[in-house]
Amino acid sequence: MGMFSESVDVVCAEPLRWYERRQWWAEDSRAPLGSGPGVVDHEIWRVQVLPVSAPAGAEPLTLDLTRHIRSGRWRLLRIHDGLRPRTA
Numbered sequence: 001m002g003m004f005s006e007s008v009d010v011v012c013a014e015p016l017r018w019y020e021r022r023q024w025w026a027e028d029s030r031a032p033l034g035s036g037p038g039v040v041d042h043e044i045w046r047v048q049v050l051p052v053s054a055p056a057g058a059e060p061l062t063l064d065l066t067r068h069i070r071s072g073r074w075r076l077l078r079i080h081d082g083l084r085p086r087t088a
Contacts, residue, residue: 007052011060016046042066044077 019041045067048060064078 011048011050013048018044020044043069 022042043066045065046062047065048062050058050060062080063076064080066075066077067073068075
């Protein structure tokens with residue numbers, strides 16, 4: 001996966017957070033008893049962003065991100081089609 005380095009502002013709506021079950025069994029032979037966030041579940045954040053260099057009236061992007069709990073690193077999961085900027 002490539003690196004993204006463009007500055008963005010979080011806009012439009014408050015970020016949303018929820019948890020989704022990950023396919024941990026595909027990566028680990030077992031999950032420790034009592035495991036939860038980070039091992040069995042992914043913490044997902046939905047944010048709307050607008051590139052700092054965007055022209056006036058540009059539509060924001062809606063992104064789903066996940067944060068790896070142990071490393072603190074963020075990963076882009078989805079860019080929602082409905083709000084993706086359209087090209088002419």
